[in-house]
Amino acid sequence: DAGVTQSPTHLIKTRGQHVTLRCSPISGHKSVSWYQQVLGQGPQFIFQYYEKEERGRGNFPDRFSARQFPNYSSELNVNALLLGDSALYLCASSSGLAGNNEQFFGPGTRLTVL
Amino acid sequence: GENVEQHPSTLSVQEGDSAVIKCTYSDSASNYFPWYKQELGKGPQLIIDIRSNVGEKKDQRIAVTLNKTAKHFSLHITETQPEDSAVYFCATTVGQLTFGKGTKLSVIP
Numbered sequence: 067d068a069g070v071t072q073s074p075t076h077l078i079k080t081r082g083q084h085v086t087l088r089c090s091p092i093s094g095h096k097s098v099s100w101y102q103q104v105l106g107q108g109p110q111f112i113f114q115y116y117e118k119e120e121r122g123r124g125n126f127p128d129r130f131s132a133r134q135f136p137n138y139s140s141e142l143n144v145n146a147l148l149l150g151d152s153a154l155y156l157c158a159s160s161s162g163l164a165g166n167n168e169q170f171f172g173p174g175t176r177l178t179v180l
Numbered sequence: 181g182e183n184v185e186q187h188p189s190t191l192s193v194q195e196g197d198s199a200v201i202k203c204t205y206s207d208s209a210s211n212y213f214p215w216y217k218q219e220l221g222k223g224p225q226l227i228i229d230i231r232s233n234v235g236e237k238k239d240q241r242i243a244v245t246l247n248k249t250a251k252h253f254s255l256h257i258t259e260t261q262p263e264d265s266a267v268y269f270c271a272t273t274v275g276q277l278t279f280g281k282g283t284k285l286s287v288i289p
Contacts, residue, residue, distance in 0.1 A: 108279030
């Protein structure tokens with residue numbers, strides 16, 4: 067069975083640009099969460115979507131947005147990129163909304179902002 | 181919000197020895213405590229988890245203990261092997277996962 071998939075694997079952007087990252091959850095999973103992992107730190111929660119609705123948001127600026135599609139795949143958008151946005155962006159899927167559901171992570175998208 | 185402290189930040193052990201990683205958390209409402217292993221260039225992989233109604237859980241060489249009164253939980257790896265070398269993260273959840281800063285485990289052959 068396929069796990070969580072993310073695209074692209076790597077991405078290089080310049081300051082001020084916009085980026086879109088994509089995620090496909092495990093088949094049957096309806097919840098997708100996005101995390102930012104800066105080098106040397108643990109992942110930090112950005113968004114959770116369940117049944118196409120935003121169900122949670124972390125402490126990130128409005129430049130970050132996301133959406134979930136009818137097939138439960140998801141996109142993370144970041145506008146007006148800053149150098150500090152350079153990080154590994156992780157997508158995780160789970161079967162339900164409850165916080166104690168197991169979350170399974172994809173390999174991530176490595177974003178470099180120059 | 182929730183705060184998770186993880187120690188140590190780095191840990192080196194000889195192959196065959198045991199490794200212990202400890203985490204404390206602040207929010208008494210936390211009810212789910214997963215542990216993740218992250219290898220270089222990969223996403224975190226769930227290796228074991230425990231829920232607040234259980235004090236200890238074991239899966240082969242890996243065990244996790246939970247003390248809700250003291251708000252701490254620990255990961256124990258016995259008979260370590262070189263392939264256990266990775267960064268390990270603890271996490272808690274009140275709505276969404278909050279991670280510790282990670283422990284880089286090195287198993288020396």
